[in-house]
Amino acid sequence: MASIASKELAANTPGLHTSPDETNKGYLVLQTMFQIKDPKISLDFYSRILGMLLKRVAVPELKFTLYFMSYEDVSLDSSDPVDRTVNHHSYALHDQEFKGYQTRNSEPLDSGHIGITLDDTIKACERFQRLGVEFSKKQLLLLFMPSLSISFVRYAFIKGPNGYWTEICDMTTIGAVVR
Amino acid sequence: MASIASKELAANTPGLHTSPDETNKGYLVLQTMFQIKDPKISLDFYSRILGMLLKRVAVPELKFTLYFMSYEDVSLDSSDPVDRTVNHHSYALHDQEFKGYQTRNSEPLDSGHIGITLDDTIKACERFQRLGVEFSKKQLLLLFMPSLSISFVRYAFIKGPNGYWTEICDMTTIGAVVR
Numbered sequence: 001m002a003s004i005a006s007k008e009l010a011a012n013t014p015g016l017h018t019s020p021d022e023t024n025k026g027y028l029v030l031q032t033m034f035q036i037k038d039p040k041i042s043l044d045f046y047s048r049i050l051g052m053l054l055k056r057v058a059v060p061e062l063k064f065t066l067y068f069m070s071y072e073d074v075s076l077d078s079s080d081p082v083d084r085t086v087n088h089h090s091y092a093l094h095d096q097e098f099k100g101y102q103t104r105n106s107e108p109l110d111s112g113h114i115g116i117t118l119d120d121t122i123k124a125c126e127r128f129q130r131l132g133v134e135f136s137k138k139q140l141l142l143l144f145m146p147s148l149s150i151s152f153v154r155y156a157f158i159k160g161p162n163g164y165w166t167e168i169c170d171m172t173t174i175g176a177v178v179r
Numbered sequence: 180m181a182s183i184a185s186k187e188l189a190a191n192t193p194g195l196h197t198s199p200d201e202t203n204k205g206y207l208v209l210q211t212m213f214q215i216k217d218p219k220i221s222l223d224f225y226s227r228i229l230g231m232l233l234k235r236v237a238v239p240e241l242k243f244t245l246y247f248m249s250y251e252d253v254s255l256d257s258s259d260p261v262d263r264t265v266n267h268h269s270y271a272l273h274d275q276e277f278k279g280y281q282t283r284n285s286e287p288l289d290s291g292h293i294g295i296t297l298d299d300t301i302k303a304c305e306r307f308q309r310l311g312v313e314f315s316k317k318q319l320l321l322l323f324m325p326s327l328s329i330s331f332v333r334y335a336f337i338k339g340p341n342g343y344w345t346e347i348c349d350m351t352t353i354g355a356v357v358r
Contacts, residue, residue, distance in 0.1 A: 008233045015222035016233055024230020027250050029269060032211040032293055034343060041340045043194035049312055049337075050295065050345065051203020054187045054195055071206055090208060090293050114211055114269050116229065133228055158228075161220045164213060166229065 023127055031068075031115035031167070036092040039067060046090070063096040113157070113165035121170050125156050128168075134159040202306055210247075210294035210346070215271040218246060225269070242275040292336070292344035300349050304335050307347075313338040 010016045036042040046052045046069045055068040069090045118124055128135070136157035155169045189195045215221040225231045225248045234247040248269045297303055307314070315336035334348045 008235055013218075013222060013233070013235070015219035015226070017223070017227040018233075020226070020230030020232070027230055029211075029249060032208075034341075036341055038340070039192075040194035043192060044196065045339045047194070047199070048196040049307065049310060049339075051199030051206055053199070054192070054197075056187055056192070070208060128228065131228055160224045160228075161217070162213075162215055 021127075023124065027116050027118050029114060030117045030169075032090050033113050033115065033167075034090070034092055036067070036094050039065065039092075039094050042092055042094075043067065043069075046092075052090070065094050065096075067092040067094065113167055115167040115169060117169055119170070121156060121168050124168055128156075128158055136165050200306075202302065206295050206297050208293060209296045209348075211269050212292050212294065212346075213269070213271060215246070215273050218244065218271075218273050221271055221273075222246065222248075225271075231269070244273050244275075246271040246273065292346055294346040294348060296348050298349065300335060300347050303347055307335075307337055315344050 008016060008018065010018045043054065047054060051071070052069040053072060055070075057066040057068070059065065069092065125135075136159050155167065157165045157167050160166050187195060187197065189197045222233065226233060230250070231248040232251060234249075236245040236247070238244065248271065304314075315338050334346065336344050336346050339345050
């Protein structure tokens with residue numbers, strides 16, 4: 001029979017830490033990223049069938065476009081539904097030179113990942129460094145998004161178990177990109 | 180240079196539908212699912228490094244355990260942080276007979292997917308059927324989670340472009356499983 005532990009104890013859950021570090025306060029799971037082959041087909045499915053809204057970031061010089069698909073967050077103070085989509089979103093990468101899907105377990109690994117937003121990426125990265133966390137990327141966004149008119153984009157990727165990546169990004173950056 | 184369309188128009192975005200169907204109101208992206216090989220290593224990373232909280236659902240008769248990792252939703256009315264984790268979560272599947280990772284593009288496809296919660300799975304599925312959406316699974320949860328003491332679990336998987344699956348589930352079911 002299936003069993004649910006209503007409250008998990010570190011004692012019977014090897015690896016689990018039940019008292020999050022102070023610096024983890026305010027962390028929020030924000031995005032899920034995946035690759036798409038044909039935007040027309042994917043946009044039709046996620047908008048017509050599932051009713052998601054779209055924010056798009058095109059980076060022609062690198063021949064790819066990001067499609068941020070998500071639902072409206074009615075708790076956000078805005079009259080424009082599209083301005084209220086800075087809640088959790090699925091974010092699809094379309095590479096104009098699509099070479100097939102990348103798995104999460106072989107190179108290149110710049111594919112599926114989850115994204116976490118927080119207040120201070122720099123502080124978080126300093127802590128990850130102290131904890132011996134492996135970084136996949138750091139502040140790369142600066143290099144290819146000069147037109148976002150963001151003075152300083154803070155963003156990093158850390159490598160987790162099983163080869164999964166986790167993106168770390170300031171909420172201010174998320175706002176600038178998605179709004 | 181990167182360019183951001185502040186508001187997307189269907190006219191210049193093939194496949195995009197900008198007026199979501201009435202029945203899509205209240206949809207919410209809730210989960211991201213991925214496989215893990217060793218819970219001890221993954222739980223350590225997501226709880227100690229990233230500070231996530233855990234809800235666990237063990238299904239010994241099917242030899243797998245689900246680990247719901249997420250952050251506390253302070254907007255939920257509860258004094259217990261662990262009771263407030265029904266916000267977006269990453270959910271890891273550990274198969275005791277781990278046979279390597281499943282990609283999203285070859286059989287078996289019961290692997291990575293995003294999850295969407297809504298009010299009425301039955302109504303939603305009827306609409307998906309009318310729209311010719313392909314189903315991967317339907318209400319399977321009933322079969323292997325008898326101990327959840329849920330009178331009727333509504334849940335389905337539909338197949339999207341690129342082979343990605345999307346799980347559709349009632350919020351009542353989510354609450355019963357995660358709380």
